[in-house]
Amino acid sequence: MTLVINGIKKKFENHYAVDGISLKVEKGEMFGMLGANGAGKTTSFRMILGLLDPTEGSVTWNGERITYKRTHLVGYLPEERGLFPKLTVKEQLIYLMRLKGMKKPDIIKEMRNWLERFQVPEYENKKVEELSKGNQQKIQFMASILHKPELLILDEPFSGLDPVNSDMLKKAVLDLQRQGTTIVFSSHQMRNVEELCEDLIMLKRGKPVLHGSLREIKRSYGMKSISIRADYDLEFLESIPGVLTLEKLKDGATLKVENEKIAEDVFQKIMEKGFVRKFEVEEPSLHDIFIDKVGGDGDE
Numbered sequence: 157m158t159l160v161i162n163g164i165k166k167k168f169e170n171h172y173a174v175d176g177i178s179l180k181v182e183k184g185e186m187f188g189m190l191g192a193n194g195a196g197k198t199t200s201f202r203m204i205l206g207l208l209d210p211t212e213g214s215v216t217w218n219g220e221r222i223t224y225k226r227t228h229l230v231g232y233l234p235e236e237r238g239l240f241p242k243l244t245v246k247e248q249l250i251y252l253m254r255l256k257g258m259k260k261p262d263i264i265k266e267m268r269n270w271l272e273r274f275q276v277p278e279y280e281n282k283k284v285e286e287l288s289k290g291n292q293q294k295i296q297f298m299a300s301i302l303h304k305p306e307l308l309i310l311d312e313p314f315s316g317l318d319p320v321n322s323d324m325l326k327k328a329v330l331d332l333q334r335q336g337t338t339i340v341f342s343s344h345q346m347r348n349v350e351e352l353c354e355d356l357i358m359l360k361r362g363k364p365v366l367h368g369s370l371r372e373i374k375r376s377y378g379m380k381s382i383s384i385r386a387d388y389d390l391e392f393l394e395s396i397p398g399v400l401t402l403e404k405l406k407d408g409a410t411l412k413v414e415n416e417k418i419a420e421d422v423f424q425k426i427m428e429k430g431f432v433r434k435f436e437v438e439e440p441s442l443h444d445i446f447i448d449k450v451g452g453d454g455d456e
């Protein structure tokens with residue numbers, strides 16, 4: 157079971173919201189789609205789900221297009237959350253999950269399991285409008301997974317959640333992945349992507365600017381971060397060609413440098429200057445890569 161996206165493009169009036177995305181996600185993989193506001197993530201999801209026809213290219217799940225008849229195989233947490241505020245959680249989930257072909261006793265059983273897991277069993281008979289935004293999001297998440305989809309698409313699943321709820325949802329998503337669910341999610345929060353994904357694509361104005369495994373992207377990315385601790389002023393390092401930024405700390409500094417060679421130059425200068433308590437070269441964070449690649453289009 158594989159999700160195959162083959163050169164999809166989507167043109168709205170005279171501009172391309174999505175401009176040539178190709179990727180494969182295998183069964184049980186967790187795949188991250190990153191990009192600033194308006195980069196084309198939601199439009200791509202809509203094409204994956206068959207809600208929007210690509211201007212060019214194709215999307216298949218297990219070799220076939222995702223049409224209305226196959227929606228039970230798919231779960232979707234839309235970015236524009238949409239629940240019926242006047243219905244109770246139970247009425248809501250029964251309504252939505254019946255559309256996915258589930259039977260009422262199964263819906264109730266699964267709903268109770270998940271409400272328990274999310275530590276809100278008392279919400280079963282509460283109206284959605286009585287719940288906080290974060291708790292409504294848990295219900296919306298349940299509406300995307302109670303039917304045990306093969307493919308799960310989550311558009312900004314962690315936005316608006318506090319750290320406790322965010323962790324709870326992360327664990328749930330990881331468990332579903334372990335059980336074999338294929339998951340594609342979008343996020344502006346780079347830390348979530350670093351924690352969850354093996355593979356990712358980064359979009360800028362509809363085009364991929366990075367695509368591959370997180371480890372490989374980080375390893376092969378030129379820029380390095382250096383963390384130094386010393387008892388003297390490190391500002392003089394700023395004048396070394398290839399040092400991109402220097403941030404002073406109480407007892408040292410962190411630097412971003414163009415590549416490993418520049419890190420060696422910095423090391424040499426430090427050794428000439430005097431005793432150093434720590435010198436550590438690290439891969440850049442996904443956040444650094446995002447800012448570098450997406451630049452002014454970033455929102456972090």
Ligand SMILES: Nc1ncnc2c1ncn2[C@@H]1O[C@H](COP(=O)(O)OP(=O)(O)OP(=O)(O)O)[C@@H](O)[C@H]1O
Pocket residue numbers: 168169173191192193194195196197198199200235
């Ligand atoms: N139905 C539409 N008609 C015209 N333009 C659209 C339509 N849907 C999306 N767009 C445009 O396509 C571009 C991509 O939008 P999209 O919602 O896919 O971005 P996104 O990456 O999901 O952004 P965000 O993080 O803000 O949700 C934007 O410029 C948007 O204005």
